[in-house]
Amino acid sequence: xxxxxxxxxxxxxxxxxxxxxxxxxxxxxxxxxRLAGRAAGFSDGETELLLPRGSADLxxxxxxxHDARALLMLQDVDxxxxxxxxxxxxxxxxxxxxxxxDEAAARRCAGWLALPQNLALGGRLAWESADVLWRxxxxxxxxxxxxxxxxxxxGVLTGAITIRLNAGRGAAVRxxxxxxxxxxxxxxxxxxxxxxxxxxxxxxAERLGRLRYGRAEQP
Numbered sequence: 001x002x003x004x005x006x007x008x009x010x011x012x013x014x015x016x017x018x019x020x021x022x023x024x025x026x027x028x029x030x031x032x033x034r035l036a037g038r039a040a041g042f043s044d045g046e047t048e049l050l051l052p053r054g055s056a057d058l059x060x061x062x063x064x065x066h067d068a069r070a071l072l073m074l075q076d077v078d079x080x081x082x083x084x085x086x087x088x089x090x091x092x093x094x095x096x097x098x099x100x101x102d103e104a105a106a107r108r109c110a111g112w113l114a115l116p117q118n119l120a121l122g123g124r125l126a127w128e129s130a131d132v133l134w135r136x137x138x139x140x141x142x143x144x145x146x147x148x149x150x151x152x153x154x155g156v157l158t159g160a161i162t163i164r165l166n167a168g169r170g171a172a173v174r175x176x177x178x179x180x181x182x183x184x185x186x187x188x189x190x191x192x193x194x195x196x197x198x199x200x201x202x203x204x205a206e207r208l209g210r211l212r213y214g215r216a217e218q219p
Contacts, residue, residue, distance in 0.1 A: 011050055014040040016061045024104035028112035030054050056121055059109050062102070063125040067132045069098035079137050085184050088153065091133035092176045095157060096164045107165045126154035133157075152183055 018036035026032035033054045037047025051057040073094040079087045099106045113122035130153035139149060156179045164172035 008050070011040070011042070012057075012061055013065075015042070015047065015051065016058060016065065019058050020062070020102050020105040023108040028055055028059065028105075028108045033058055055112060056118070059113060059118075059121065060125060062106065062109055063129060066095065066098040066102070066106075067129050069101065070094040070129075071132065071136060073097060074136055084137065085180060087137040088133070088180055089177060091136055092153075092156060092160060092180070093173055095129060095133060096160055096169065096172050096176070099161050100164055100169060103165060106161075110162060110165055122158070123154070126158045127151070129157055130154040156180065156183070 015033075015036050018039040019032060022032050022036055022039070026035060033051060034044050034047060036058070037044065037050070040047075042050065048054075070091070071094075074091065077090060079090075082090065112118060113125070127150055130150040134149055134153060139146070141149065156176055159179065160172045160176040163175050
């Protein structure tokens with residue numbers, strides 16, 4: 001089983017290498033996936049077995065390669081020596097740079113993920129990337145903050161990477177810095193005010209329920 005899993009991972013990466021080479025001219029398409037498989041030495045049938053969801057599987061492989069590359073870039077950084085704002089900024093910059101190393105192919109993939117039918121996949125991959133970076137930063141939250149932190153960072157990453165691929169690294173880093181500052185100000189206010197988003201949502205749902213069904217009679 002281990003040998004089979006290792007072979008599969010190696011084969012996937014070989015196809016991904018070819019996809020990165022071909023995508024700038026071919027686009028992130030089903031045809032490109034077949035051509036990448038052939039270039040890696042596989043028949044169309046073998047490529048389909050290896051990547052049953054075709055371009056979607058390749059997009060996931062590319063995102064996860066970039067996540068792993070970002071962690072390699074961060075391996076000499078001790079997050080415990082940094083403030084939380086600095087940790088997230090360093091992590092986002094590493095993830096931006098990881099995507100930038102495959103700029104032309106990443107741009108094609110990002111365009112494909114922006115299509116309406118692929119937005120859900122793009123959101124899941126951004127969430128995965130945010131989770132990787134928060135774990136590197138030492139986040140151990142298990143309550144609603146676990147999810148809110150990742151949702152917010154996923155949005156920052158999506159915007160920053162898009163800007164990196166279209167306007168350059170400097171613009172992306174500045175964008176990410178502004179967004180991170182906004183988030184940190186909100187978190188500081190939330191802590192001081194005692195505001196709890198889950199409580200606010202519960203109260204809103206309760207009020208909407210009363211509007212629809214009427215106030216329950218008091219016993």
